[in-house]
């Protein structure tokens with residue numbers, strides 16, 4: 001049976017299904033506060049063009065964030081943190097960049113080995129309140 005929580009081997013982390021040259025990010029960009037190049041949702045990732053290594057890694061980090069929160073938990077928290085950021089910054093794009101899920105992904109997408117050593121729920125350490133307390 002397919003196990004959604006299976007993380008894969010440490011040497012080869014589980015990856016989502018990638019769909020390149022997709023129209024979906026273009027369509028979603030009309031609704032979103034940012035111009036979407038690639039989006040991870042459930043076990044799928046859609047990209048406008050061809051994914052480079054860092055973007056592929058970025059979206060795979062989002063995939064692992066969703067896995068550990070049983071997908072629905074990440075979607076709810078993602079919206080929660082975005083709304084929280086919107087109230088704080090009154091700017092949709094800043095709110096997006098300040099989300100702990102995006103901060104973890106942007107901080108680590110250049111490190112292609114990140115997912116081999118990433119601890120579950122690592123995004124927690126990218127919350128605003130964590131930053132303020134240190």
Ligand SMILES: [Zn+2]
Nearest residue numbers: 058062102105
């Ligand atoms: Zn992202």
